[in-house]
Amino acid sequence: MSPKAKILFLCTGNSCRSQMAEGWVRHLLGDALEPYSAGVETHGLNPSAVRVMQEAGVDISSQRSKTLADLGESHFDWVVTVCDSARESCPVFPGKALKLHAGFDDPPRLAAGAVTEEEALGHYRRVRDEIRRFVEGLPERLTTEGALRR
Numbered sequence: 001m002s003p004k005a006k007i008l009f010l011c012t013g014n015s016c017r018s019q020m021a022e023g024w025v026r027h028l029l030g031d032a033l034e035p036y037s038a039g040v041e042t043h044g045l046n047p048s049a050v051r052v053m054q055e056a057g058v059d060i061s062s063q064r065s066k067t068l069a070d071l072g073e074s075h076f077d078w079v080v081t082v083c084d085s086a087r088e089s090c091p092v093f094p095g096k097a098l099k100l101h102a103g104f105d106d107p108p109r110l111a112a113g114a115v116t117e118e119e120a121l122g123h124y125r126r127v128r129d130e131i132r133r134f135v136e137g138l139p140e141r142l143t144t145e146g147a148l149r150r
Contacts, residue, residue: 002036004078005142008097014039014065016049017082017104020128023053023060024135032139036067036076046108053122055096056132078142082131100145102134 007025011018018037025035042065053060060114076097084103111120 004032006034006036006074007078007080007138007142008071008074008076009035009037009080009082010068011037011039011082012044012085013041014067015043016107016124017045017127017131018046019049019060019063019065020053020131021080021082021135022063023058025138027058028132028135029138036071036074037063038066038071040067042067048107048111048121048124049128052121052128055125056128099146100141104130104134106125 009018009021009025014037018039022035022037025033029035044065045060045063052059078100079097080100080102082102082104083106104127105123107124110123114120114123
């Protein structure tokens with residue numbers, strides 16, 4: 001049996017989008033991929049992200065907000081930036097890590113302008129579902145992207 005490919009989801013604060021992506025991979029593709037998430041800095045785990053993921057049957061409440069330094073000397077096969085800021089400040093990774101960008105809207109920023117809690121959560125739910133669709137397509141995308149970049 002070959003080892004699982006290690007995939008890192010990188011975002012600015014590792015509080016929402018990268019956490020959701022890690023949770024979806026663990027839930028949907030955990031037999032093939034070993035997911036991690038980190039931020040350029042830490043902002044703590046966003047409670048609304050935890051709530052909407054729980055609504056979808058994925059518990060991310062035990063995950064924690066962390067930086068790359070917190071992950072130690074992990075070598076990744078893939079690094080996926082999930083926001084433009086992380087893409088612009090993405091460090092160089094040693095070894096064979098291939099980079100991929102998948103920008104998603106920032107739910108906390110969008111929710112800040114919401115009038116009701118339900119409206120605010122709607123932004124989180126939309127991004128959660130977009131990340132799920134992205135994760136569902138990862139096996140094919142990683143195979144294609146990897147073949148093109150090698």
